[in-house]
Amino acid sequence: MTEPTAEMIQETKLYKSWGLSDQEFQTISNDILGRLPNYTETGLFSVMWGEHCSYKNSKNVLRKFSNKSERVLAGPGEDAGIIDIGDNQAIVFKAESHNHPSAVEPYQGAATGVGGIIRDIFSMGATPIALLNSLKFGELDDSHTRYLAEEIVSGIGGYGNCIGIPTVGGEIAFQSRYKKNPIVNVMCVGLIDHDDVKYGKATGKDNLIVYVGAKTGRDGIHGATFASDEFTDSKSTQRSAVQVGDPFMEKLLMDACIELVHEHSDWIMGIQDMGAAGLVSSTAEMASKASSGLILELDNVPQRETEMTPYEIMLSESQERMVLCIKPEYEQNITDFFTDKMLDAVVVGKVTTDGQYKIYQRGKMVCNIPISGLVDESPEYKRISVKPDRIADSKEQFRPEIKSLEDVWLKILRQPTIASKEYFYKTYDSQIKANTVVQPGSDAAVVRIRDTKKAIAMTNDGNSRMVYVDPFIGGQMAVIEAASNLVAAGAIPIGITDCLNYGNPEKPEIFWEFEKSVSGMAMAGKKLNIPVVSGNVSLYNEFNETAIYPSPMIGMTGLVEDIDNVITQGFKNSGDLIYLIGETRNEFNGSEIQQLQLNDVKGSLSKINVDQIKDRFELILDIINNKLINSCHDLSEGGLAVALSEATFENKLGFKCEVNMPKEYLFSETPARFVVSVSKDNQRKFEDIIGNNGAKIGVVTDDNRMNIKTIGAEATIELSVAMSIWKEAISCLMKKN
Amino acid sequence: MGLVKVYVTYKESILDPQGEAIKSAIHGMGHTSINDVRMGKYFELNVDNNVSDIDSEINLICDDLLANPNMETYRYEILEDAE
Amino acid sequence: MGLVKVYVTYKESILDPQGEAIKSAIHGMGHTSINDVRMGKYFELNVDNNVSDIDSEINLICDDLLANPNMETYRYEILEDAE
Amino acid sequence: MKFAVIVFPGSNCDKDLYFAIKDGIHADVEMIDYRSKSLDAFDAVLIPGGFSYGDYLRSGAIAAHAPIIETIKRMSALGKPIMGICNGFQILTEIGLLPGALIRNRQNRFICETVDLKVKNNQTIFTNEYEFDQTLSLPVAHGEGNYYCDISTLKQINDNNQIIFRYASDINGSIDNIAGIINKAGNVLGMMPHPERALEEMLGSDDGLKLFQSILKSHMNRVNL
Ligand SMILES: Nc1ncnc2c1ncn2[C@@H]1O[C@H](COP(=O)(O)OP(=O)(O)O)[C@@H](O)[C@H]1O
Numbered sequence A: 001m002t003e004p005t006a007e008m009i010q011e012t013k014l015y016k017s018w019g020l021s022d023q024e025f026q027t028i029s030n031d032i033l034g035r036l037p038n039y040t041e042t043g044l045f046s047v048m049w050g051e052h053c054s055y056k057n058s059k060n061v062l063r064k065f066s067n068k069s070e071r072v073l074a075g076p077g078e079d080a081g082i083i084d085i086g087d088n089q090a091i092v093f094k095a096e097s098h099n100h101p102s103a104v105e106p107y108q109g110a111a112t113g114v115g116g117i118i119r120d121i122f123s124m125g126a127t128p129i130a131l132l133n134s135l136k137f138g139e140l141d142d143s144h145t146r147y148l149a150e151e152i153v154s155g156i157g158g159y160g161n162c163i164g165i166p167t168v169g170g171e172i173a174f175q176s177r178y179k180k181n182p183i184v185n186v187m188c189v190g191l192i193d194h195d196d197v198k199y200g201k202a203t204g205k206d207n208l209i210v211y212v213g214a215k216t217g218r219d220g221i222h223g224a225t226f227a228s229d230e231f232t233d234s235k236s237t238q239r240s241a242v243q244v245g246d247p248f249m250e251k252l253l254m255d256a257c258i259e260l261v262h263e264h265s266d267w268i269m270g271i272q273d274m275g276a277a278g279l280v281s282s283t284a285e286m287a288s289k290a291s292s293g294l295i296l297e298l299d300n301v302p303q304r305e306t307e308m309t310p311y312e313i314m315l316s317e318s319q320e321r322m323v324l325c326i327k328p329e330y331e332q333n334i335t336d337f338f339t340d341k342m343l344d345a346v347v348v349g350k351v352t353t354d355g356q357y358k359i360y361q362r363g364k365m366v367c368n369i370p371i372s373g374l375v376d377e378s379p380e381y382k383r384i385s386v387k388p389d390r391i392a393d394s395k396e397q398f399r400p401e402i403k404s405l406e407d408v409w410l411k412i413l414r415q416p417t418i419a420s421k422e423y424f425y426k427t428y429d430s431q432i433k434a435n436t437v438v439q440p441g442s443d444a445a446v447v448r449i450r451d452t453k454k455a456i457a458m459t460n461d462g463n464s465r466m467v468y469v470d471p472f473i474g475g476q477m478a479v480i481e482a483a484s485n486l487v488a489a490g491a492i493p494i495g496i497t498d499c500l501n502y503g504n505p506e507k508p509e510i511f512w513e514f515e516k517s518v519s520g521m522a523m524a525g526k527k528l529n530i531p532v533v534s535g536n537v538s539l540y541n542e543f544n545e546t547a548i549y550p551s552p553m554i555g556m557t558g559l560v561e562d563i564d565n566v567i568t569q570g571f572k573n574s575g576d577l578i579y580l581i582g583e584t585r586n587e588f589n590g591s592e593i594q595q596l597q598l599n600d601v602k603g604s605l606s607k608i609n610v611d612q613i614k615d616r617f618e619l620i621l622d623i624i625n626n627k628l629i630n631s632c633h634d635l636s637e638g639g640l641a642v643a644l645s646e647a648t649f650e651n652k653l654g655f656k657c658e659v660n661m662p663k664e665y666l667f668s669e670t671p672a673r674f675v676v677s678v679s680k681d682n683q684r685k686f687e688d689i690i691g692n693n694g695a696k697i698g699v700v701t702d703d704n705r706m707n708i709k710t711i712g713a714e715a716t717i718e719l720s721v722a723m724s725i726w727k728e729a730i731s732c733l734m735k736k737n
Numbered sequence B, C: 001m002g003l004v005k006v007y008v009t010y011k012e013s014i015l016d017p018q019g020e021a022i023k024s025a026i027h028g029m030g031h032t033s034i035n036d037v038r039m040g041k042y043f044e045l046n047v048d049n050n051v052s053d054i055d056s057e058i059n060l061i062c063d064d065l066l067a068n069p070n071m072e073t074y075r076y077e078i079l080e081d082a083e
Numbered sequence D: 001m002k003f004a005v006i007v008f009p010g011s012n013c014d015k016d017l018y019f020a021i022k023d024g025i026h027a028d029v030e031m032i033d034y035r036s037k038s039l040d041a042f043d044a045v046l047i048p049g050g051f052s053y054g055d056y057l058r059s060g061a062i063a064a065h066a067p068i069i070e071t072i073k074r075m076s077a078l079g080k081p082i083m084g085i086c087n088g089f090q091i092l093t094e095i096g097l098l099p100g101a102l103i104r105n106r107q108n109r110f111i112c113e114t115v116d117l118k119v120k121n122n123q124t125i126f127t128n129e130y131e132f133d134q135t136l137s138l139p140v141a142h143g144e145g146n147y148y149c150d151i152s153t154l155k156q157i158n159d160n161n162q163i164i165f166r167y168a169s170d171i172n173g174s175i176d177n178i179a180g181i182i183n184k185a186g187n188v189l190g191m192m193p194h195p196e197r198a199l200e201e202m203l204g205s206d207d208g209l210k211l212f213q214s215i216l217k218s219h220m221n222r223v224n225l
């Protein structure tokens, strides 16, 4: 195939099918190059200026986030954010979306998502210690959805289990909007000593660019622009974008890179993973960070296929590859080092000072463009934002209809979004490395740090129903819920990473959802002093023009200073007293019970007093650190009824409670409430501290029953019945054919 | 009853990590005359004799389930009355 | 260059959970005329032409590596000059 | 006493096992590369869990051809204790030091959970610190942990008391709920559950500790004889 000439590209507007607008093409030709770009150059611009790499539609919204706190060592801009946890240690974490690849090839799409996020962490020199994932699927009554769920989950497990990083937590929700566009967000957390941090920089004239890892094939070409494109039935044959993951290769690569950073830090100037838009994005960004230029020799790039064009080599998204910038005197050491680890490392270029990106193949220059133009001068758009009609202004709340409290209670426990996710998370090795103190099944996962008293708690949250109903308040709730989960485990929230999943931002209503929900998250994060240090944006999540619910995912990490204080959500002893902390209000819009009874969510959400919630978090941490409670569980979907039920399942202990509220309120989803259990010995001290922030509602029992009295109603449910419904709901649905 | 054998392999351009690992193990064992290894899946389906259009049935099953057309190709043989 | 195709399957006596899972998925799709599914592995080996005794070489590779005789059986075909 | 933890490309429970020896029973331990030619300096060999060579082809199949395997076989012939956990067990069956094979879990899925198992033989160098029929709570994490052997092999290992651990209930389809077996000579143990993950109450169970203590104690007894 001969490539079209620069003139032909201009004439046929080929660039448009690659996602560049006429205006953008003009800027490139007139302002940046002063000539027409050739085929390869057009390709490079089109991926680098795509949403995935350039954030052109989202940059100005993302500025709302605060990324500062006394603990932040590095924020957005690096492969991952870094947060100080004391003792010269830090955690490094980031989340990544792989929605589109997972829709096309669910196993590999999800697996390569995991592989990619792990590379982001070890490329900074950190040792990955945990993985999490946030998944949103269509309803499980659909066979294609079940297929996607099964394959996506096994792809995540397949990669994480093989490479040996525990998958410790996550969330899974179901809603028909995700049927053809599942949400697959993965997060990785790593541990590092301050002095070991490495940045992805290509600096110092004549230093060498070294390529390490798997060979380059034609995988995923234009994967990055593909991710910025919507799905339609007719486009479902985008074949070239499928990448296959090789977790074995990545394990070798990970161990080697970590060892290199620890033992031979003096050999290397910078290290970077090849993620979206492969070689071009990694090398150009490394050069841009150091204001350097680069020369690349494509003939040296290890290739799996024959006759690859420069365009293909530069844009390939073959997995398990890294780029290093090294000092020339260590070239032999580096190649020997990697050869010993069964990995190929080859010099593919060098650093220059002219700021140009020059690429050669078979002696011919195939690209010569200013790096700043490619990386830093990508356009930025402020899209039009219009409030969708569905957003309600009225304060009216949905009123649940409850004839039999028992019935509704059990129905709610059977809802896939509420039911135990064990069927899925049991396929993840959550214990490898022997550090997982709290495994999946409680509020936050907790992983200890060996040889210290510290532990890291982490969670993924984001109730997209609430965000759909009211993006601003729903956004606040996502942050508050994540923080509640960490606090309930005994951890101080210290940092946020996010995945922002939305529809097509060129549609004003979608952009409004995006903007408002980010504002909500940013506001809550600022007030709670939890900085956003990394993240990812995934737009164009649509199928046949229907967008997913606005689905921001908050990945949050927390610090446990004394691991002996960690607690879980389950009741521990019969006879312990049960308290509800936080006021329960008449709030049903966007709730599980509204979804159940209306098969829809709507209405407006009530304002949230974040300052008050901040004080409540401090109160909870205070009672935990004073060892005054035996369990703590935050209330989320399904409200008090679900939280109390979940607290019984861990140790098969029941309860007898009485609350001074109407029965409907058992399902209210007022945020930031907690159910705690307290031994009688601690009652006095506990009550002194909580004052009127909470109320005693009952006692833990060992009679295998859940019993609750409300104003005018009472319900009793056998624990075994509730438990089997809750535990088996998802596996029953999955086994249906 | 008929037997249908289905072979599913990655498309040429798709990375086959297992094949690569197997190849280097084979080389390590001294069999250097093996230049290349690709690994695929193999299925044996037993089919009732009363199926009217077996080809279209098998193609459906392959397209929808046994192979993902985005990365794999398949072929099959029908062995009538293999029983 | 010759092409060798190798098929490895679980022994008859061993339950094949993947085959079972696929069978029920196929039934779920409405193809109830498929009575039984077994899943195995399929390999394509490219072999230099100058190998003297290709059968013994392939048998060695299969016995030592591609199949575990405790649970699997294999068969192969040689396609000379498949090139 | 000095332990070797063998590291194959793709092993990923090697460090856990290393810590189990170092911090769990405070013995000497070293990580040994799969290309090493000698294990003369060691008293016991531990083959860790993980995904050696990605578990590609079949778990343990490719590792069975690694250079160190011949050395491990020699150690076995000398009667040195050899223990394979999870992937290590798979490797030991692949190289024929233990009978049978580990096939795909009956439910066709990877499982990670903490399960109960019973000690069915406490007269071994690996289990003498346990009681007979004692129930242990140990984590499992595997996709191919379904122990299979033919009927005559099953009879043999039963007759010789080679079945060391059984699951308290069927978790993966293993024949006779077999979770761990020993060779006829009594010096090679393979088991699917992970004792190295169960050394501290904080992580859910410390039932694995006695296994490592048994090995240490047996060695000391022998040395002191
Ligand atoms: N995809 C997943 N991977 C791992 N663990 C999960 C996943 N989904 C849910 N879990 C676990 O199940 C438990 C309940 O999850 P969830 O209902 O989202 O909790 P919460 O409402 O407290 O945020 C948590 O421990 C969570 O980590």
Ligand SMILES: [Mg+2]
Pocket: A442, A443, A444, A484, A485, A633, A634, A635, A636
């Ligand atoms: Mg919670």
